[in-house]
Amino acid sequence: MEINNDEEILRQFEKELDTKIYPGTEIMTDVGSRYFVKSSKRSDRVLVPQPSNDPNDPLNWSPFWKTTAMFLSTAVTFSQAFGPMALAPMFPQLIHDFDTDLAGAVNFTGVCILVLGFSNLFWVPLQTCFGRRPVLILSTLVCLVASIWRGLATSYGSFWGASILNGFGAGPAETAQPQIIADIMFLHERGAYNTLYFTFLFGALVVSPVIAGSMAHNLHWRHFWWLNVGLLGFVLVLLVFFFPETRWHRTRLKDLAVGNKATEKEATTVTANSTDTTSAKPSTEPEIYNEHTDRDPYLRKGKPSWRQFRPYWMVEHPVISLLLDFWIPWKLHLFPIVHLAAFIVSWSASVFLVVNVTQSQLFAAPPYNFNSQTVGFFNLAVLVGIGIGLITNGYLSDWLSMCATKKNRGIREPEMRLPAMIPYVIIMIIGNFVVAFGYEYKWDWKIIVMIGYTAIGIQVAALPAIASTYAVDSYKPIAGSIFVTITVNKNLWAYGLSEFITPWTQRSGFIPVIMLNVVLTTFFCALGIVFYYHGKRLRKITANSKVHQM
Template identity: 40%
Template sequence: MGYFLGLFIGPIVSGNIAERYGWRSFFWLSLALTCFNFLTLLTCFPETRFHRDVASESLGPFANPYGPDSKKESDPEVGSEQLENIESVTTVGTGRPSKSQFKLWKAPETEWKAYLLRDILSPFRLFLFPIILWAALNVAGPANILLFWNLTESSVLSAPPYNFSPSSVGYANFAFVVGGLFGLATAGPLSDWIAVQATERNNGIREAEMRLPALIPYFLFTVVGIVVGGMGYDRLWDWPVVLVVGYGFSGLCVTTVPTIAIAYAVDCYKPISGEIMVVATVIKNTCGFAMSYWVMPMAGRRGFLVPAMVEFALTIGPMLLGLPIYFFGKHLRRLTMHSSVHSYAG
């Protein structure tokens, strides 16, 4: 929700600024907010790459829960889920950021060059991981259907028969906010609940793919939202239909489909959760950049329904690939089980 909130709220603010002070003023506001954000991150945000020296003796009885002579991870009776639970007990909620994490400068780790090279090259490797590529496409699809509405709303809603003012065009984006908030409240709990139910039916054994069926209701909302929005544009349906169904359901799609897809990818590759978002962002922004060149020219030649259906294919297509991912995801995970990305540390 935080990732896309700017795309929801930005047009609401910019529409009012454009009507009262001119559209250029919004860019100056964006510059000021960006500078403020940079300064607050620099001074108030703890360094996430901070090196932690955790002595094993400080963990008390959790330092070696199976005794000095145990087989630890090599023991087949010691499941990975148990090890993760022990790790969470010893780390989560037991500390707080230290003052040194907030310093403006700290000497880098001795192997910083290797880490830097690894972090630069990792996203390029991850494009070859089918699960990560699929998750990234399911971030890009919903994000770019939202961009499609952003690119076209001013041309459509400010023209007859709607005749919206610039501020009214901005207020139309509240439909995305409402849909997004509904998605925020439902996507995580629904996918977790479905995964828990599937785990119980599977004798307590959890598989990452168990959360994927949660995509089904949001798939249906996405189909309806894009089709109704595109046809509403093309046939000039009443604006409540376009905004409530087209925009609202698209806002719902934007905060639910990426949430579930990325959560699944992180379940599969927890040590590289940050790199997964890098891959998703690169694909999303590359597709979004290209959209600025073809959406409006195509709409001018063939009407708004055609580019809407192109976006429909780019959004629904990756979602449909969730079906083979559900059945063959475990096999795909096995193909990368020996990859070095599983040993990455923060």
């Protein structure tokens, strides 16, 4: 139960539970005489956040509408991320057609990544002010135009400009779906769905080079961008007709508490005026209260209204909201938990980026001499790893959190997710060692690809999902801004890495580059130990921040 919005109720809960409650701490069980809406009859299945009594509330939507919204938001994530990182197998053809060198070709990817990160300083404020629906539609349209431009570009400068526009349009691929997950899914479901999001985000980055390499080898690299045009056009049509607005203004707990007290008073009055004996009153009143508060007549039965398909939903003070949403991602750099998530996501993703931008450099040269199609197919190993990460991580982190919650008397802390990182950190280290030494000493490609690439795929689906879910659980009202901070941090590092990795590896070899990256990744993940024991104290420091009131 979300209980951080009202001071009086908060103090009552702390007294009854004998624990301090800060933003991010959730009550997953009934407390005293207070009964909450649950996912089942068991008292430890309290739904967080509590749904309203409105059938149009996204939390109340039927499985069909929730699945539709999740499918389309996932389709946006996949289709927008499909193009920006697909260039690696095409580098030989791009170098030839645009008369450049390897560093110049890699720069197409680098500038796209850089613009993509900062574009969310534009998209997320719009998402807050006007809704998720218009942002998904407009950004997909921008990506569609960028793909047409890429397919028609005949010079280095033109293709470089199209890469910038593509990066700008693809920003919501990294920020929209986590916000939509927070809109329509309950707390105990978010770990699995955030893993789904990262799986399709990085899955798109893995599948696209496979397809791009094959098309560049058998047809022409331009055909890949016409494939993008078709994919984005299809998703755009589905969004216009089938994606409802998921943003919803939630009633504060204080209002709910007043409503419950009124109902309780009403129930008492009815009992007092009845013809039953006085002795029957105590036994009937709790039953009436319980029945009223732990049942939602529209849960899993609701649907969006026609108004939720309007072009946009504007907030009351759009200018103020825009300014706040532009400022908050910068302010969040002062929040240690958000910083931890940003660095774990950034360096876990950079492990994958190293593989993406170096594969042609290694496998297209002696002793391998593979063509672009074969190099592209090597990414299937990363895809297999991502699938393993999807299957294992979401349920593992949610299960560990639920077990820890039961042990903690129904009180859930966001830090309970962090131990789920341990197996994936070990897998990440193994994968990097195999890739680094395999690259340097020209091991059999099967070892590098089947072990190294698969391990890197597993960790990139798991570690970012765990870290970002931890940050969102701690600061739910600003989930979109959290992902802006994460994306800016991630893409700044990715741009620098893509800009300098080619000359660096040519000068120093692969081991120093990859080992430095794995040491930094391990260091940031190891900080999770500190946050596991002291994260609640850090949440205490930011407990009175205005971000919790947004």
